[in-house]
Amino acid sequence: QVQLQESGPGLVKSSETVSLTCTVSGDSISNHFWSWVRQPPGKGLEWIGHTFFGGSISYNPSLKSRVTISVDTSRNQFSLNLNSVTTADTAMYYCARLIVDSQHLRIDPWGQGTLVTVSS
Amino acid sequence: QTVVNQEPSLTVSPGETVTLTCASSTGPVTNNYQPNWFQQKPGQGPRPLIYSTNNKYSWTPARFSGSLLGGKAALTLSGVQPDDEADYYCLLYYGGAGVVFGGGTKLTVL
Numbered sequence: 001q002v003q004l005q006e007s008g009p010g011l012v013k014s015s016e017t018v019s020l021t022c023t024v025s026g027d028s029i030s031n032h033f034w035s036w037v038r039q040p041p042g043k044g045l046e047w048i049g050h051t052f053f054g055g056s057i058s059y060n061p062s063l064k065s066r067v068t069i070s071v072d073t074s075r076n077q078f079s080l081n082l083n084s085v086t087t088a089d090t091a092m093y094y095c096a097r098l099i100v101d102s103q104h105l106r107i108d109p110w111g112q113g114t115l116v117t118v119s120s
Numbered sequence: 121q122t123v124v125n126q127e128p129s130l131t132v133s134p135g136e137t138v139t140l141t142c143a144s145s146t147g148p149v150t151n152n153y154q155p156n157w158f159q160q161k162p163g164q165g166p167r168p169l170i171y172s173t174n175n176k177y178s179w180t181p182a183r184f185s186g187s188l189l190g191g192k193a194a195l196t197l198s199g200v201q202p203d204d205e206a207d208y209y210c211l212l213y214y215g216g217a218g219v220v221f222g223g224g225t226k227l228t229v230l
Contacts, residue, residue, distance in 0.1 A: 037166075037221075045158070045166060045209050045221040058218040061121060094165060105154035105213050106171035113165050 002026040004095050004111035014120050017083040022095030022111060024076050029053055033098035034078045035107060036069060038091040046091075050098050051078060085118045092116075122146055124212050126222035131230055132200050140225045141192040142210030148191035154213040155193035157186060160224075161206045169208075170195060197227075205229040 008020035022034065035050040049059035051069040059067050068081040082089060096110040123145040132138040142155060149155060155173050158166040168177055170186035173193065183198045193210055210222040 044207075044224040045160075047211075047219045047221055049218065058216060060218060092165075100213075104172040104175065105156065106168065106175075107156060107158075107211070108168045108171075108177065110165050110168075 002097065002109055004097065004109060006093060006095050006111045006114035008093075008114055008116065010115060011117050011119060012085060014086055014118055015084055017081055018085055018089070018116055018118075020080045020093055020095075020114060020116070022078050022080075024078070024097070027097065029071055029073050029076045029078060033100055034069075034071065035096045035098045036080045037094045037096060037110075038089075039094070039113075040088070040091040048080065048082075048093075087118050087120055090116065090118045122214060122217070122220050124210065124220045124222040126208075126210055126225045128223065129226040129228065131228045132197075134200055134202055134229060136200050137196065137198045138200055138227070139189070140195045140197075140208055140210075140227070141189065142194070142212065142222050143192045144212055146214075149188060149193045149212065151188070152213075153193070155186065155188075156211040157184075157193075157195045158209045158211070159206045160209065166209065200227075200229055202229050 003025045005023045012018045030053045033050045033052050036048040051057045053071045071078045092113040094113045096107050099106045125143045157170040160166045174186040185196050187194045207224045209224045
């Protein structure tokens with residue numbers, strides 16, 4: 001059974017960098033794409049970006065200048081760094097596995113999410 | 121920037137059939153966009169329901185089905201149950217440009 005678990009600081013200050021980690025169990029980080037998605041309180045889902053261990057990375061254009069997603073194969077983890085945060089970045093942050101082949105795309109499973117609050 | 125549009129809200133009675141749609145600002149949705157659908161209930165994370173237009177997960181109830189309809193991706197619930205009250209999000213894949221979520225549909229069962 002594949003499981004993902006997010007970890008990171010629950011509270012950060014405006015203008016700082018938030019760093020989140022997703023630990024993957026039950027699957028190798030080298031096998032698939034891995035994604036970050038966020039959801040501000042009371043709002044919809046927003047794709048942040050996804051990465052493949054070989055270096056293929058895609059970011060949401062609206063966040064691209066502030067986001068870095070990286071993979072640590074030795075720890076079977078992937079990470080999100082979001083810099084220059086503002087209160088608008090307050091959200092639940094989810095990590096998820098993205099499986100893509102010539103026929104299908106699926107995003108499953110998802111982590112339980114971690115709430116990041118940005119204080120002004 | 122690419123926008124994916126969904127009905128903001130729909131209200132349906134138990135036992136009825138309802139169709140939620142997902143449209144792309146770039147043009148008609150085709151299978152190449154790999155439409156995915158997710159259900160989210162209050163206080164919970166997104167639960168995948170449908171992938172690649174019409175493929176179900178092992179946990180997806182039979183009353184949920186995905187399709188393409190009039191240039192949009194569609195999620196149909198046949199015989200809606202009170203437990204189906206939730207937010208539903210679609211997702212479309214734009215290749216190297218990544219993926220985009222729709223704004224979500226709040227489904228109310230009255």
